[in-house]
Amino acid sequence: MKRYGSVIRLRPEHEEAYRKAHAAVPAEVLRTIYECNIRNYSIYLRNSVLFGYFEYIGSDFAADMAKMAADPATQKWWAVMGPMQEPFPDRASGEWWATMDEVFHVD
Numbered sequence: 001m002k003r004y005g006s007v008i009r010l011r012p013e014h015e016e017a018y019r020k021a022h023a024a025v026p027a028e029v030l031r032t033i034y035e036c037n038i039r040n041y042s043i044y045l046r047n048s049v050l051f052g053y054f055e056y057i058g059s060d061f062a063a064d065m066a067k068m069a070a071d072p073a074t075q076k077w078w079a080v081m082g083p084m085q086e087p088f089p090d091r092a093s094g095e096w097w098a099t100m101d102e103v104f105h106v107d
Contacts, residue, residue, distance in 0.1 A: 001039075002056045003105065006097035007088065012048050014084035019045075021080065028073035036064040050085070052097060 010018055022043065033041060037058030044051045058064050068074055082096075091098035 002061075003102060004052075004054050004056060005100040005102060006052045006095075007100060008050050008052075008097045009086040009088065010045060010048050010050050011084055011086055015045070015048070018081070018084050026073055026077060028071075029077045032068055032071045032074050036068045038064075050097075 037056055039055045039057055041054040042052070044053075056064075085096070087096055088098040
């Protein structure tokens with residue numbers, strides 16, 4: 001299992017809609033997240049910054065992320081969520097949410 005943390009900005013004018021949407025994520029999107037070996041997924045919000053955390057239990061992260069990106073329900077979800085978000089300009093090439101380095105963990 002590998003832990004992932006990532007960040008992106010939420011456009012402040014979309015906070016209410018973003019919260020409302022995440023209170024009722026479509027079952028198809030949740031199923032795809034699970035089928036792509038993501039567990040313990042949370043998103044936190046503070047001062048228009050979204051912090052996402054999840055644990056990946058698969059063996060081929062790139063393939064699972066490609067599978068997720070190809071899913072029609074997920075594409076539809078991302079089409080709604082994308083305009084609400086503002087990626088960090090210094091994110092790595094190909095990233096939407098900027099990946100973070102884990103600097104501490106304790107079980």
